[in-house]
Amino acid sequence: MEAxxxxILAQWGIASRREAEEMIRDSRVxxxxxxxxxxxxxDPEKDAIAVDGKPLSKKHRPALIYLLLHKPxxxxxxxxxPHHRPTVLDLLPKELREGSGIxxxxxxxxxxxxxxxxxxxGELTFxxxxxxxxxxxxxxxxxxxxPPEAVLHKWRQGVMLxxxxxxxxxxxxxxxCAEQSFLEIVLQEGRNRQIRRIAQQLGYPVIKLHRTAIGSIQLQTSKEPFLDEGKYRSLKDDEIQFLQKQLKKNSEVRIQESESISRGSKSPTD
Known part of the structure; x- marks a missing residue:
């Protein structure tokens, strides 16, 4: 079936869909x-696909990997x-870094x-x-x-960026503390450096920022030992299921929005 x-590159775990688009633009495919x-x-059943000169085959698709990393x-x-700073992949062993598309x-x-x-x-990432x-x-x-309560309230309501x-x-x-405040912030969006930019705009710049959880997936749980900086663990089955449910939910929302826009653009009939 054509797609x-x-x-396809995302489904096969070669890269995220956005990264796959960049690979195509860079003449690597x-x-x-x-x-x-x-x-x-x-059509992957009929067409020969190659990345960086290496032929791909669906049967060679790497097993799907889901990890939680404590980023330092x-x-x-x-x-x-390009500036040769350490990347999150440098924290993984060679067998995970190479050829897996992680x-x-x-x-x-x-x-x-x-x-x-x-x-x-890749589909999950997209x-x-x-x-x-x-x-x-x-x-x-x-x-x-x-920050006084009025500022925190403004932050809760939303800030123009x-x-x-x-x-x-x-x-x-x-x-x-003496000259600082410790906050817990829960967001449902991820605009570039959002917390840092809002805090700066409100007059209370960020000193340290640490993400403790993504949905129900936490760095520390009652069942798991604390995950040290630079370390990783495989996601549990229920954590993967949580992500897949979120993916399905988001897909349904986009479909509903698309259908709503489509209906709104149609001319009324007699």
Whole structure:
């Protein structure tokens, strides 16, 4: 059955769908010996697909991998860094890094620490990093100063960033120190450096930012020992099922939105 090339590469665990699109743009993918183009449809049962000159076969698709990593500060959430900084893949053993297509799901900026999911399930990555996704992410954040309740309330209601208001968030004061405050923040969106930018805008810059959980997937649970910085573990079956349920939910929401837009664009009939 024909499907878009980037979707097949994602399904086979070669890369996330966005990364697959970049590979196609960079002339790294060939179909039947000819350079592929973005949006091209192929039939993996009939067409010969090659990446970086190496033929691919569905039977060689690597097993799906789902990991939870405790990202340290100073490590970038990408597969490759042109500035030669350490990446999250450098924290994995060679047998996981090479040939598996594993990649991070979303990002934590280099200065932040905490929970990050790694997988080679490209379809899952595409669905969970879609702008409309709604998986909550929990952060423990140390900020300068003592933001009053009015400021925390404003943060909860949403703040304008680059002309667009952020979604409502949960912002809870955990503790006030001498010149700092410790907050717990739960977001259901992931705009670039969102917490840091909002905190700066409100006048209480971030000192430290740590992600403790992605939905129900936590760095520390009653059943699991604490995951040290730089270490990883495989996701449990129920954690993988949680992600897959979120993927299905997000897909259904996008379909409903698309159908709603389609109905709205139709002219009324007599």
């Amino acid at each position: 878009r090339l980037q979707k 060939q179909i039947n010996g000819i350079l592929a183009h973005l949006g091209q449809k192929v 500060a100073g490590v970038v959430s990408t597969c490759y860094d 990649h991070p799901v979303g990002r934590l900026d280099a200065d932040s620490t905490g929970a990050l999911i790694l997988t080679n399930d 669905g969970l990093t879609h702008p409309r996704h709604s998986i909550s992410k929990t952060y423990h954040v140390l900020v300068k100063g003592h 680059e002309g667009r208001k952020t979604r409502a968030a949960k912002v809870h004061l955990i503790e006030r």
